Amino acid sequence: MEIIVNIDDPIPLFAQLVAQIKQAIASDSKKPGDPLPSIRQLANDLELNSKTVAKAYRLLERDAVIQTRGYRGTFVHPDAKANCSIDLNAWVNQQLSVSISSFRNAGVTDSEIRIAFANLMNERNK
């Protein structure tokens, strides 16, 4: 099973990696418990920064698509196939659009929504 990333694609490299690994699991090319390459191996093979691959693996681990078992390496999560279909990005978009609609209905302007959102995000990042 080969994955391909395109450095000229407007989609960020880590997102391409996440999508392709999920696709490999969804198409049964990778089954639960199958081992995955180490961050270093994948980064070297794709000539990417290891931080990019680490970010993709972190997101996949958060979504319970892969799991890291210490020094033994990284494996496909037992519930990976079901978790692959859950799209957190779509869920965030849906939740935000509901909230934004209710703010607009209450008369809040777009710039006020943006400022409030930015302030909250900045506070969380502090």
Add this chain to the structure above:
Amino acid sequence: MTINLLFILVFLCQIILISYVYPRQLLRRMGYVINNYPPQNYAKLYTGSLDTIQKGQAKYRLFNHIILACGLGVLLLYGLFAGDYDPQHTRLEALPLAFGMLQFIPLALLEISGFRELRLMRINDTRTARHAELSPRRLFDFISPILFGFALVLYVTFILFVLYVNQWTWVFDAVVTVSALSLSNGLFVALGVWKLYGRKLNPYQDSRDRNKEISLSLHSMATVSIVISIFLLVTVAFQTYALDQFEIVLNSLYWQLIAVFGIGAMLRSIKIEDINFDNYKNDAPV
């Protein structure tokens, strides 16, 4: 006299094997690639002009012929003037070792030129799509645990043997030989890790060919480590049990075994006809 005759035969084998047989096979492989995968159709395979490559081949052939002639000359002089070999009064046992180093110089130059070619190939590669296998490369997928274990056991055996013959004390000679073996094994480990997890040198290499190459490299390094351990073990044993007269023969056999398990193994295992050259085609898909 018997040792002399034996040495002349073994040294003749060393000269012919490393400076004639293997260079000839390598040149034949290069010729096969140029004839079957010409620059007109396989431009990605060539970073320079065909003329430059052919000049390099001619230099490699000439260098090996000169070494071959020197070797035969040295052998003739040895046969005429060496008389009876006496390990107590001559230093001739270093002759096959020193000559072996000289014989490997063209091969080392060929390797360096290969690395340069691959670097240029990577620079010239303008593709934006990058491929990787979604499977981990693990040591024992490429090399048998028995072979690896045997190399490890021989390394430990050598250390214990050196200590045993020196009454379990670290004398200077023991430290030198153990350090030499440890350094060469350390180098093999570093090279092995680099081969397994390091950057892909040839951007167009098929993943199956790459796996084959990794397997061969690891196998070859483990075998060479075993040969070095055995060579050092036997050398120490010869010196301890007053069998020095065989050392000159052993030194010549050492290089031959290194060549057989190194370059010879590569020539035997990787058949040029089995390598996938489609990726180097002018119209190869990205």
